[in-house]
Amino acid sequence: MSSPASSSDREKVVSKLPGWLRQNLKVRAAQHGIEIQAAVEAGIDAWIALASTPATVDTAGADSFSTFLPEGQWEKFRSVTADRRVSLIQGLAQSVQLWLDTTPAPDIERPAVTRRIIVCNQKGGVGKTAIAAGVGEALAEDPGVLRPVRVAKALSTALRASDQADDTGAENDYFDVESLPGLGLRVLLVDFDPQCHLTNQLGATPLPMHGDSLTNHMAGDPKGELRDLIVPVDDDAFGGRLHLLPACHDAFLLDVRLSAVRAREAALERALMPLENDYDVIIVDCPPSLGLSMDAAAYYGRRRDGERPGQSGALIVVQAEDSSADAYDLLTNQIEDLRNDLALDIDYLGIVVNLYDGRRGYIATSSLQGWVDIKDPRVVGLISDLKEQKEAVRMKQPLLSYAPSSQQAVGMRALAREIS
Ligand SMILES: Nc1ncnc2c1ncn2[C@@H]1O[C@H](COP(=O)(O)OP(=O)(O)OP(=O)(O)O)[C@@H](O)[C@H]1O
Numbered sequence: 001m002s003s004p005a006s007s008s009d010r011e012k013v014v015s016k017l018p019g020w021l022r023q024n025l026k027v028r029a030a031q032h033g034i035e036i037q038a039a040v041e042a043g044i045d046a047w048i049a050l051a052s053t054p055a056t057v058d059t060a061g062a063d064s065f066s067t068f069l070p071e072g073q074w075e076k077f078r079s080v081t082a083d084r085r086v087s088l089i090q091g092l093a094q095s096v097q098l099w100l101d102t103t104p105a106p107d108i109e110r111p112a113v114t115r116r117i118i119v120c121n122q123k124g125g126v127g128k129t130a131i132a133a134g135v136g137e138a139l140a141e142d143p144g145v146l147r148p149v150r151v152a153k154a155l156s157t158a159l160r161a162s163d164q165a166d167d168t169g170a171e172n173d174y175f176d177v178e179s180l181p182g183l184g185l186r187v188l189l190v191d192f193d194p195q196c197h198l199t200n201q202l203g204a205t206p207l208p209m210h211g212d213s214l215t216n217h218m219a220g221d222p223k224g225e226l227r228d229l230i231v232p233v234d235d236d237a238f239g240g241r242l243h244l245l246p247a248c249h250d251a252f253l254l255d256v257r258l259s260a261v262r263a264r265e266a267a268l269e270r271a272l273m274p275l276e277n278d279y280d281v282i283i284v285d286c287p288p289s290l291g292l293s294m295d296a297a298a299y300y301g302r303r304r305d306g307e308r309p310g311q312s313g314a315l316i317v318v319q320a321e322d323s324s325a326d327a328y329d330l331l332t333n334q335i336e337d338l339r340n341d342l343a344l345d346i347d348y349l350g351i352v353v354n355l356y357d358g359r360r361g362y363i364a365t366s367s368l369q370g371w372v373d374i375k376d377p378r379v380v381g382l383i384s385d386l387k388e389q390k391e392a393v394r395m396k397q398p399l400l401s402y403a404p405s406s407q408q409a410v411g412m413r414a415l416a417r418e419i420s
């Protein structure tokens with residue numbers, strides 16, 4: 001069942017494994033960032049070293065499985081299976097199961113301080129809500145499932161690729177796509193926009209007027225616990241980890257309601273802080289305005305004592321077109337003012353260039369280059385203008401469950417990892 005060496009000093013081994021065991025092996029190896037052949041090698045070594053044969057594994061339906069093992073390991077394994085009077089397939093299945101049993105899934109890495117990601121730009125329709133939702137979904141995906149993630153070799157490669165993208169999506173040829181486990185974080189999406197777009201897009205219902213709402217909590221006039229307003233985004237992909245605080249149209253009155261409140265810029269923080277223990281990441285989808293709400297959101301995203309730089313802060317969504325540049329200057333000026341006036345550390349998590357379409361030619365590519373040239377903050381994501389996003393909105397479904405393998409989903413996962 002073996003053939004001559006073909007992978008450096010390893011020899012190719014062809015045997016059989018049941019599909020479920022192969023899948024568990026693939027996921028667990030990816031969770032540990034090691035190659036499948038290394039896991040099998042370790043499993044066989046441990047199996048050979050056992051004093052007795054472990055429980056029989058159900059190998060019904062086993063089909064072809066090949067891997068590369070160090071030279072001589074398979075021969076040795078073969079003789080131990082003979083001694084133990086088990087078939088090669090049974091011995092291999094036991095070895096893989098043994099490795100799985102002794103190598104549990106790693107713990108999810110949780111931030112010490114709940115991360116606050118403020119998705120902002122006062123320019124309307126650039127994709128703040130789409131990016132807030134996509135990043136939140138990507139952060140919450142199931143760590144026991146592998147999904148395609150775009151890994152560009154370097155941003156410069158990515159940029160050249162997008163210059164050359166065509167409507168067949170051929171830009172994917174310039175990116176590596178890897179299957180990686182979900183990040184498994186507990187995420188709260190905060191719809192901070194009176195338009196209630198995020199709420200509607202995820203199929204939830206805006207909170208009724210005259211009931212309780214985030215605005216009431218910010219205005220110091222709560223009618224209950226803010227926690228009680230939160231709804232889960234139900235989809236197996238997120239395993240109960242992704243939640244939404246829906247908006248209410250009463251947020252149109254936020255500035256008026258806050259007029260009598262002391263330290264108004266801290267109002268969002270005062271409202272959300274009691275929820276932080278329940279979440280690893282809180283993402284705020286800001287309205288397209290530069291009012292008090294933007295100040296409150298930026299204040300909430302400031303770096304706290306003891307927090308690593310770049311964990312919390314502003315994620316700015318722009319488009320590759322000239323009119324975005326003025327809006328960007330206004331926004332960053334406001335954030336600078338807040339930084340200086342209140343002596344805060346407000347980090348930029350980066351710029352996301354959304355709705356990108358390289359076919360628009362020079363206008364698109366040159367303005368993308370303009371964003372890249374800013375360097376600080378750097379461009380952390382490039383999301384193309386493709387139909388899946390609009391379809392997901394129409395279907396009122398999270399993009400990453402509506403089209404989990406789409407180029408946009410693959411890009412959202414890359415973005416979530418880029419800012420982690
Ligand atoms: N990458 C994309 N590809 C295709 N359509 C997109 C993409 N990103 C966003 N859209 C669509 O563009 C429209 C505007 O997006 P979105 O609502 O996310 O923008 P926004 O900045 O939050 O807007 P507002 O300023 O009103 O809050 C929506 O219909 C959305 O589905």
Ligand SMILES: [Mg+2]
Nearest residue numbers: 128129193197
């Ligand atoms: Mg929006």
